[in-house]
Amino acid sequence: MAAQVDAVILAGGMARRMGGNDKGLVELLNRPMIEHAIERIKPQVKEILINANRNQNRYSEFGFKVFSDQDSGYLGPLAGMITAMSNTDAEYLLVVPCDCPLLPTDLVARMLAKLTAEDAELAVASDGKREQPVVMLLKPSLRESMKAFLDAGERKIDFWYAKHHYVVAEFSDQPNAFVNVNTPEQKQQLGEAIANEENH
Template sequence: MVDGVILAGGMARRMGGNDKGLVELAGKPMIAHAIDRISPQVTQVLINANRNQDSYAEFGYQVFNDNESGYLGPLAGMVTALAKTQADYVMVVPCDCPLLPTDLFIRLHAALVAQQAELAVASDGEREQPVVLLLTPKLLTSMQAFLDAGNRKIDDWYAAHRYAVAEFSDQPDAFVNVNTPEQKQRLAQAIAR
């Protein structure tokens, strides 16, 4: 069983404070693009959102907020997801990556197994994508301790573990994310082409 967790819990400062998952791109909210990409790959989709929960619930999936208050970053959403799940694996993606690979789970899982790792991280061929991960619930204790110690950088957390890198250099645009209105405009033009 695989839970797909879409992180939409941030403050989106660079997007003028607009809730990024609900910002429209190419005719639909950004989170809808992420849902379309990952829902065929997972047993169930869960949405981590700290505001506009009613709007997110309209997509028909379970919505949950961070257990810890104060917008502590993606780790807070992941910790909450790991504490909730009954799945064997949790695949985490951000809400602002509308072109996620349609074979994301298969390749993350293959890398994790082949490299006998505790978790797998996606790479676009040039750099790792720290919020595109495949995790197991047994990592909850380690992640919670890291967060409790005041740490926030997810790549610092996973660097302390045996992690695999799944290579997606054949899909260079898969992890293009939208942080600003200008990036949104450029991506909308690219999708239209």
């Protein structure tokens, strides 16, 4: 039987570079940004969880459970992951950010294949050039380790996973898959690029 995988879409940041507008809800091509991620990920997992620290009612309209960080105070993406890990009973949790509209449609399959082939604890995605620390597939049992790391005042995701047996799943065949939107200018550029692509 295929392994059970749930996903958390992280939308819990402050989006300062977006001018403080809730990044998951700003519109890209007339749709809230998170909807692009939902569309890519939904066919690949059992359930989607949304992690958001404001506008929870608006987020719940997408039809999935919404969780805020357990420890308030914007402690970074790891705080959102910890919350999701306590709210899933799946074998694996996929973590993705809300601001990556072009995530691979074969993300879970390839990360899971790599993780199981090497009997690793977690897999991190790479675009072929760089690891993408907010795109991970992990076992929810890693929650204790992540919590201890955060409680010790640490924040950096790659420092955390370096402590574990991890593998890197490469998506060099899809160099734009992890394009990430942080500013209004990037949003504008990506919107135009996608629209151009669709017109060809």
